[in-house]
Amino acid sequence: MKKWLSYLLPALVPAGMLLSCNGPGKRFNQTVTAALELDSTSIGVSTVAEGLNVPWEICWGPDGHIWFTEQSGTVSKVDPVTGKQQLLLTIPEVYRHRSLGLLGMAVHPTEPYVYLDYTHRTADSLIVSRLVRYTRGEDTLTDTKILLEFPGNTGHNGSRVIVGPDGKVYFSTGDAHHDEYAGDISKLNGKVLRLNADGSVPDDNPYPGNYMWSRGHRNIQGLTFTDNGHLFASEHGDATDDELNFIRKAAYYAWPHIEGYADRPAEKAHADTTDFTPPAKAWTPTIAPAGIAYYNHPAIRDWQNTLLLGTLKGASLHVIRLNDARDSVLDEKVYFTQHFGRIRGVCVSPDGDIYLATSNRDWNPGKGFPIPADDRIIRLSPIADTKGLIILPGAAAAPAAPVDKGAAIYKSYCEACHKADGKGVTGSFPALDQSQIVTGKPEALIHILLNGSKSTATEQMPAFQFLSDEDLAAVATHIRSAWSNQATGISDADIKAGRKPAK
Ligand code: HEC
Incomplete structure (x- = not known):
């Protein structure tokens, strides 16, 4: 543990130095190329890694490096100061096809474990989803252990994995194109699952011996905890109603019976006869929400107590402000629309920098993407001075509607x-x-x-x-x-x- 501490020291430099990214006290080797001016803070944009192939998950490791998965089956890390990358693991069992591949990852903050989830094609061509655990050594990942294996499909395989403040592993699964699995407590699909670090079922889960923590989900693509321990998930809807959900123990989110709020007659009827939990927010037209991270650092005061949400279809960063209790949404602003392309991963460093992973080399890139540098890990970091930088547009007004x-x-x-x-x-x-x-x-x-x-x-x-x-x-x-x-x-x-x- 002591060793990790020394890596974290750069995070403890006085706050004044944090603001001088361009100047003599600069913290990072990468050049700031553009800026975003918020009311109280200017944010510099720099590229930490490029030439990646769909970095699906990015997370801050206890060693002060950014750990990332790439969809084809590799785990690497990058030193955010120098940009030096290191490949840690290649998983040959990963089956990458369209939205399938190596997806979520969580680096346990206190135990020597890394959790990964991926799709795999069995010898008889069945697609399955797996949650696996590796043990983290100096610069290696060893001792692979399969914690869960359950049905997958050609789409809707989720997923994210995150370690909660209680040290438990939370894992969101897709419905694997089987609507009926989502509400069924005997199936692992369409759920948020909760496991002990060793893969066993925690004693205080809602149902004894059952991994289920919440149910009725279609295809969750982002998970994050707030500073008071509330779990939020971003979820893909069908033709309408992408959702942000506040995930509570044993709660029921009612896919496929209710999409978004219970606002159609059949949905109201279902809500009246069940313990339906409505979303904290729903988006129609859809935005394809992906990675999500809670932000509450004074480095960017304008964005304190928000959820930062990357979107794929929207190709933007949504900054969603929460109330003081962190259980409902106050408002939302949208940044960078189409500027970086699809944004799949979001993570926050202990000193309040924000990292975004683009997803322009996936199966469904937007117009004009990928650019040669894709995919990238991009840093948003406070800067003192925006002189000479390209200034990016502020929060978007509603996009200009076509006349017809x-x-x-x-x-x-x-x-x-x-x-x-x-x-x-x-x-x-x-x-x-x-x-x-x-x-x-x-x-x-x-x-x-x-x-x-x-x-x-x-x-x-x-x-x-x-x-x-x-x-x-x-x-x-x-x-x-x-x-x-x-x-x-x-x-x-x-x-x-x-x-x-x-x-
Ligand atoms: C989620 C993706 C998706 C969306 C959104 C979507 N479609 Fe489609 N559409 C498809 C797919 C997939 C097929 C092929 C279905 C099949 O082969 O059975 C298709 C087929 C079609 C076809 C038949 C075309 C052909 O030659 O076979 C039409 C017409 C069509 N869509 C129109 C629309 C319109 C209009 C909208 C918007 C109101 C729309 N679609 C929205 C995925 C989509």
Whole structure:
């Protein structure tokens, strides 16, 4: 333990020095290239590591280094001062494909353990998720022990792992495309699980001998604890309602019966007959929330008592302010939209610097990404002087809405999969430009819009019944005349007629 302390010493330099990143007292070797000016603090942006391949998890290690996983199966660490990287482990059992691979990691702060979770393909081609533990040596990870193995799928494998203030391991799992697993206490999928450091079930879990801590989750992508021990999770919704949840012991979050708040009749009915816990926040249109970290350091006063949330689809950093009790959300600001691309990982150092990991070499990059330096670990750190730096725009106002209603709906609900140019993603999301279904008979198009479709094995088209007749007509008309398509429009009455047979 003493040895770790000496690594932490740089964190104990007087606060005055912390503010002089550019000047003689500079703490880091990397150049600050841009700045963000908040009301009370200026933040410098610098790159700590580049050329990575989807750093899925980044976390601050007890040795003062940033530990990170890459999706293909490696664990490395980088010295934030010098940028020197060190590869610690390659896990050949990792199966990387699209959203699958080596995902979460937690470095235990007081025990010599590192927890990792990944997807694996068995000898008979079954996809499983695993939670494993390694023992941390000087610069090695050894003694692998599989703590959990349970069903995975071609998507919805979660996940994050984090060590709580109680020393327990919290592990969020995806529903593995089985909605019905999420509420089922006999299944490990669609849960937040809680384990002892050795992998056994803690005595004070809600159900004896059961790892379950909370249930009814679809696909959690971020976990963090506040300074008063509250656990928050970011979760991917389907076509609507990404969520931020305050995770409580034994609580029920009701996927797939309730998405976001219980605001539709069937959802209200389900909420009335269950112990449903509503989200702390929900986002429609969706943003694809990912890594999340609690921030409460005086280094950046403007962001004290917030949750920092990276987003994939939104390609931004959300700064979500909590109330004093840290159990509800007061407000939210959005920074860096599209500037770094997709942000998957967020971690905070003991001296209040923020690290972000980009995810532009994953299976679904946004327009203009990856850039040659991707993927990167980026630092946000207070600076005294922004002279000569590029000043990045402040918190975003709502993005300028396209004038055309159909184009606006397309942007909010369809573009993440079918893309702005209507060309989709080969092998995952079909092109709508020159699609027979789009430009052919209205009935077939209306049918797929209302009911969704899952004929491909890997991805599915969500059902959009929840949109009004007017909105569906507008988006259908838009895609029939966008790009090189030249088909006639679809009316509200066409949509209304299309709804009937489904009832
Ligand atoms: C989560 C990703 C996703 C979103 C969001 C999405 N789709 Fe799709 N869409 C798909 C997938 C996957 C398919 C292929 C489904 C299949 O093969 O069964 C598809 C198929 C389609 C098709 C059939 C195209 C063809 O040629 O086969 C149309 C039309 C379509 N989507 C329109 C839309 C519209 C309009 C929206 C927005 C209102 C939208 N989609 C939103 C994933 C998505």
